[in-house]
Amino acid sequence: MLTKRDLLRSAAMTALAVTTAKSTPAIAQNKADWPRLLEAKDIAEAGFIYGLPIVMNYAIMYEYAVDRNSGQFKAPFNQIKNEPNVYTYKDTAIVTPNSDTPYSFVWLDLRAEPVVLSVPAIDPKRYYSVMLCDGNTYNYGYIGTRATGSEASDYMVVGPDWKGDTPAGIKQVFRSSTQFSLAGYRTQLFGPDDLDNVKKVQAGYKVQMLSAYLKQTPPSAAPTIDFPKIDKELVKTNFFDYLDFALQFGPEQGNEKEIRAKLARIGVGPGKALNFKDLPLEHKLELGLGMKEGQRKVDEAVANAGKAINGWRVSGLPGDSAHYNGDWLKRAVAAQAGIYGNDPAEATYPFTRVDSDGQTLDGSKHNYTLTFPAGQLPPVNSFWSVTMYDGKSQLLIKNPINRYLINSPMLPGMKKNEDGSLTLYIQKDSPGADKEANWLPAPNDTIYLVMRLYWPKTEAPSILPAGEGTWRPPGIKRV
Template sequence: MLTKRDLLRSVALAAITASTANSALAQVQTGAERPGFLKAKDIAEAGFIYGLPIVMNYAVMHEYAIDRNSGQFKAPFNQIKNEPNVFTYKDTAIVTPNSDTPYSFVWMDLRAEPIVLSVPAIDPKRYYSVMLCDGNTYNYGYIGSRATGSEAGDYMVVGPDWKGATPPGIKKVFRSGTQFSVAGYRTQLFNPDDLGNVRKVQDGYKVQTLSAYLKEPATIGAAAIDFPKIDKQLVKTNFFEFLDFALQFSPPQENEKEMRAQLARIGVGPGKTFNFKDLSLEDKLEVGLGMKEGQRKVDEAVANVGKEVNGWRISSLPGDSAHYNGDWLKRAVAAQAGIYGNDAAEAMYPLTRVDGEGQTLDGSKKNYTLTFPPGQLPPVNAFWSLTMYDGKTQLLIENPINRYLVNSPMLPSMKTNADGSLTLYVQNKSPGADKEANWLPAPDGPIYLVMRLYWPRTEAPSVLPAGEGTWKPPAIAAAK
């Protein structure tokens, strides 16, 4: 009789066959360094949860800054790429993408020297932010409307081991926890006719090495790196090989030293005693089981993240290293729910897959409405939006009116009810010409909805603290 474990092992074997078929199996290792048959599963499970955000980040970095043929390539390291448009269904590198704010990106290689990010003076009425996120997916700093104001300024980003003087004129120094890091710029777009103004703001974003900023010759160069190709299929079979590669650029922080030591026992990361690919077939099967269980735990945690309020899940997942404090599951959930999400102070993200009755949202079966009572729109200092995603892929959906969200800048063109309330129509087909201004097109299948509250108010009414705030998002109602 097959036990559940036997069945899982057969599934794991199928999953890893591709990674083992072309390599000779090593002799079973003996001695204290070998993790052991059952221990390998436990290490792999914990290591998968720990490593998921790191590998996800590497995959995006590879598509955006390394692989010029990826179809998603933006710019080489230390060069900014401005996107003078919002994300659409054609953008697939990042799950749950923001379609509110045209993005700018710069992937920074901090190995040789710091990078200076310069921002222009920006109209205080136009929200913008520059989020600094390292290879661990820690948000280690912000520049922008909330964090530093709307004035022009020069800011320096340094690597984990950098030691040097701060030049005059630098307003603030931000230290990345890893040698590669990304700066994600969000610049508010008021309406489609505003794109030209956004481009002017983006043209004012400057990125340069410290030596260029100081008008001095660069004296040290960074060594060339052979970055391993990564895609969705390779991640399934080579996950720990990608994690192994990425960890060399990430000096261990105190709260992760034990996890790093455990990973080294299955051949992952600096300090490893043998290569992961040299594990025995038995251990590889156990690693496959561990990954499967780790993914199950992340999926379960994403589904139950935060606190449920009227069918919406409200949480404050993303943050810096201190925010996570070694809670690797919390970090993995933040990445899977929407990698590169903002800190709670910068933006809150109520999300839902269900209506107010707890029934799964499905555009092929029902039409829905979302009604904000009079005077109870989301309370923000900047702006708010509601974005529609495919419930299976968490990507934006193609639709006949090219509308992926509704947001507060659109309010003047929307129709309010006689009592001052605002009703949005969430459905696959048009609700009729008289209601199309308030229509958020839905997929012909499962629905995933995300609110974004940029620079949420802290005074009542407020969505903060997460799940406990005085403002609560209204429930999605299924049409009768």
Template sequence: MLTKRELLRTAAMTTITLAATRTVPAFAQASTDRPGFLKAKDVAEAGFIYGLPIVMNYAVMYEYAVDRNSGQFKAPFNQIKNEPNVFTYKDTAIVTPNSDTPYSFVWMDLRAEPIILSVPAVDPKRYYSVMLCDGNTYNYGYIGNRATGSEAGDYMVAGPDWKGVTPPGIKKVFRSSTQFSVAGYRTQLFNADDLDNVKKVQDGYKVQTLSAFLKQPVTTAAAAVDFPKIDKELVKTNFFEFLDFALQFAPVQENEKEMRAKLATIGVGPGKTFNFRDLPLEQKLEIGLGMKEGERKIDEAVASVGKDVNGWRVSSLPGDSAHYNGDWLKRAVAAKAGIYGNDAVEAVYPLTRTDSDGQTLDGSKHTYTLTFAPGQQPPVNAFWSITMYDGKTQLLIENPINRYLINSPMLSGMKTSTDGSLTFYIQNKSPGADKEANWLPAPDGPIYLVMRLYWPKTESPSILPAGEGTWQPPGIKRVS
């Protein structure tokens, strides 16, 4: 089964043995207008950085909305799938998944007509949000407590080419930059006994085509698409073929023209001419070396993203097209650190792989503590959490108490010190019955921790601007 972490780890490992043993047809020899070896390698490197979020998004879409046998399939296009439970270690399609809020998903095919998303009235005390993210991984709009309020409403999502009249009653129109897009719903779960209440909210989420909303007959239909199968093995060599495929549904934006023109020089672009397996050995090496170097640069940037605050990296990575403004490395880092992350105004994600001394977190070697001083818990309008991931895969880990995170709604069941401080025990084995209430189980190996501040406060103390705010996350202390 494909995980996005496996996709990332294998995407650049083009095998020279495969390339050397493949028979190359005469028509695939380098053309006179193809750039030289080093320049082509540079194009592949830049193209990998530019294209990684797009290919990652396509892989998730394929598993969630296309391949019914993927093991991760949710629902066909334009149909909502409500997840009545939070994510666990069994959910592997998305790296660094949120386990705070039961998700709902709808993958939208916007080619023929817009989609209407209707939400019910939601108790203002219950955080919820609907994040709209397109095939470029741009967060182009929000519905929810922070963005639109807690009242019921109908919202329209239109594709890049739609030209029509907005019907009465629509509160807002959102415009996707690509013809396929996803709406990711997050509905707060207070505790295990609250699940039925979450399901009632989810039952109020409605998805309709514009024609169905208007109770009119469908006048146009989108053509069938032959979506290419994607998995970790195919991505090793077919990365640019998947990018090539996805770009046909993403009309070029002004700040992409230069990159698209570069990609065209190695056969990626309109006409879908790129076929790795039919390239001469030299061109296979160009592509493979470029991808590997691109991945190295992304990994380095992920490790140093944002500002180091007590060992946590604090940044405001995700956003819309204007937020990235053609900074493809920034967009790739946002996807690799955790694809489908929120804008900073919706949530901030301090993340760490190190303790307060800068040493790598490793549950097989050490135990750790994290302490919030009295009155120093994360300042939010909604809630906060700290989630544990396997440091190698960035996936949730199986553990004996089925606890993947600690969040603020859980605090009533935890122990505080006599001075009012709150200490969590981060370790692979139980810290003992007297401390287990505050235990965050860790993997037997590298640790990756992500703190989530949902709807962070803007007044002091605040984590905003991200990394520069007056509130700072405390460092993780190594105990043994």
């Protein structure tokens, strides 16, 4: 989701040119212990696929919670940052940004003690969710309208090694598989004049350490960490250095035994230090080729993710540890396609770059329509939207009416056809005053469209299971 992933891709492509040394002492690679020819390449390939989401997550955490000068910094660990606005074309750090729900973020450091997340009572008509995503990019829990309801409640988030009791007053405990974790809040905005109401909701989100919640003396602080810097130099640095660092905060899970044992054979893992610079040339070549092949496999799998339905691709990529079940390629695809995406039950995201005939969507050449037949709007318990992006950058586009999406809260102001169907006009120029309420402005270039179904219905018609459901997104027609 972040442009930081481009750096990671470059890391694979330029791995052979890496010369940057680590500050930590390297473990000498005994030539006799090194895997056989091509075996190290296969280990590096598997390790790159396994490690890509972990390193992507670290890069984002570093920019959002560690480096105050990153330009993307939100707040220090265990402090919430509310963003009382939705994304516009001016927001360029995140690709395919959601422009429906203002965000709040808190990066959690769970090493010393658990963190308590408190939410206020929220109008049941206003959708909100708090997605808990750990350093393995597992969505390990949800708080919100769908998952826990709309009443005021306190929840506790604990690290992988926490052994304490659950205090009175805590509604639910969520366990992260890593010591660092992200809580991402989405709060529904009904329209531009609703922003003050959203700010009031956000002001009610509270984050406190367990000791503060219990009004007790806090435990000793966790050790200070020297976080390895993430910047443009990443492309000249060994990818596995970052994986080495990140793995120490995530105890090995049962389904990781095999891949971690393989990585240990090339000096990668918590407490290890693969010093790429000091490896013999043939070993550098093996690792570089393995990373490059790993990236190729991820790219290919992203392009073919899910199922093609009327030109849209519908998939249910993200989930928890059980959802991936050790399928590291599936996890890497979910991260590269859109890190921190929701579970399908929370939100499902059909996307397309082509019309119903399979031709590339291009606002410089054609006008398009998207028609939902009468009674066949996206079936959701909360709300749905269709968002327009530039086809190349996947960013929101500047347009004369400052409209980046059409969503279900806008329906009362839109015009339906005589038969009760709803047509959206997808084009770069206004379709005329009589149709402008239904106009989704397009770029003067290629188009990327994402539909979002928040809290999709489970009874028919439903988009779930993703790609197999009874509701199918209608195709986009060239005018």
